[in-house]
Amino acid sequence: MKTALIVLLIFAGLIGVAAMMFLQKPMWLFYWQELRIGNEIVSRVEAFQMSHRHLPETLQEVGFSAPEDLDKVFYRKIDDDKYCLWFGTTLGESETYRSRVKKWEEGNECP
Numbered sequence: 001m002k003t004a005l006i007v008l009l010i011f012a013g014l015i016g017v018a019a020m021m022f023l024q025k026p027m028w029l030f031y032w033q034e035l036r037i038g039n040e041i042v043s044r045v046e047a048f049q050m051s052h053r054h055l056p057e058t059l060q061e062v063g064f065s066a067p068e069d070l071d072k073v074f075y076r077k078i079d080d081d082k083y084c085l086w087f088g089t090t091l092g093e094s095e096t097y098r099s100r101v102k103k104w105e106e107g108n109e110c111p
Contacts, residue, residue, distance in 0.1 A: 084110040
């Protein structure tokens with residue numbers, strides 16, 4: 001009886017954790033494709049900046065030319081050494097990567 005109660009509590013805990021994850025919509029789970037493309041863009045832009053000493057004006061300069069490459073994740077050069085990427089998650093909200101802080105942030109738009 002005691003073992004069954006422990007198993008039931010563990011099972012309920014696991015279900016609770018899973019429910020919280022889905023209610024909070026973890027970015028890596030729901031937007032893995034956009035993050036994969038975004039991280040590839042970051043990699044190419046950083047490599048371009050290292051070799052050319054400036055940021056690309058467009059993603060075509062770093063090898064993204066097909067429309068399907070560019071229809072979900074967007075790039076903006078802010079100034080000579082800063083850029084940002086973003087993709088929409090829901091109406092009016094986005095995930096944004098800023099080169100200044102080098103991380104993805106929820107709900108912040110590019111300037």
